[in-house]
Amino acid sequence: NAGVTQTPKFQVLKTGQSMTLQCAQDMNHEYMSWYRQDPGMGLRLIHYSVGAGITDQGEVPNGYNVSRSTTEDFPLRLLSAAPSQTSVYFCASSSQLNYGYTFGSGTRLTVV
Amino acid sequence: AQSVTQPDIHITVSEGASLELRCNYSYGATPYLFWYVQSPGQGLQLLLKYFSGDTLVQGIKGFEAEFKRSQSSFNLRKPSVHWSDAAEYFCAVGAQGAQKLVFGQGTRLTINP
Numbered sequence: 399n400a401g402v403t404q405t406p407k408f409q410v411l412k413t414g415q416s417m418t419l420q421c422a423q424d425m426n427h428e429y430m431s432w433y434r435q436d437p438g439m440g441l442r443l444i445h446y447s448v449g450a451g452i453t454d455q456g457e458v459p460n461g462y463n464v465s466r467s468t469t470e471d472f473p474l475r476l477l478s479a480a481p482s483q484t485s486v487y488f489c490a491s492s493s494q495l496n497y498g499y500t501f502g503s504g505t506r507l508t509v510v
Numbered sequence: 511a512q513s514v515t516q517p518d519i520h521i522t523v524s525e526g527a528s529l530e531l532r533c534n535y536s537y538g539a540t541p542y543l544f545w546y547v548q549s550p551g552q553g554l555q556l557l558l559k560y561f562s563g564d565t566l567v568q569g570i571k572g573f574e575a576e577f578k579r580s581q582s583s584f585n586l587r588k589p590s591v592h593w594s595d596a597a598e599y600f601c602a603v604g605a606q607g608a609q610k611l612v613f614g615q616g617t618r619l620t621i622n623p
Binding site: 402429431433438439440441442443446448456457488490492497498499500501502503504 | 519542544546552553554555556559561600604607608609610611612613614615616
């Protein structure tokens, strides 16, 4: 049981490049979320999903897209990377019946 | 809108001493409350959670938290800390039936030997 798997673990992008952060869970969880973590700011919600085909914006959605075509996968797309998107990104999933998000190990992204 | 305040950015305690980390939340309805711990370079691990019932909840690693509605607080406690408890601790409140979480800024815990 792998839990929540994020790839890659580290990434360096140039300003203007696009990329997709991958997130997969094998617990059949309905809820999935993406957060970014910046020093002194805790974790801020980017986008979340309550089931396949359903997504919604969080606190800081600008510059990011998501889709949820399957229960297992919830990729986060950076459309045109900016230095302000340098951060650590966490994906998490939760059961609808047993609340409490399980987090992945994170992706450290640097935009230069 | 929901919000969480962790008043202490950094706390230092001696090994074996008791610990209390403070958390205050703002939420209109009955909150879903969580405490997470993050070791350096790692993801977040759920310590405990509260939805309803007994206001004193037990978690993993010897931690407990008490929900006090009148004070809008959900403080985390441990009777005797160990060096391995050094980490960052996050309080979170669930919104929309815990479909999403709103986190506090975190409290970094340092343990003196």
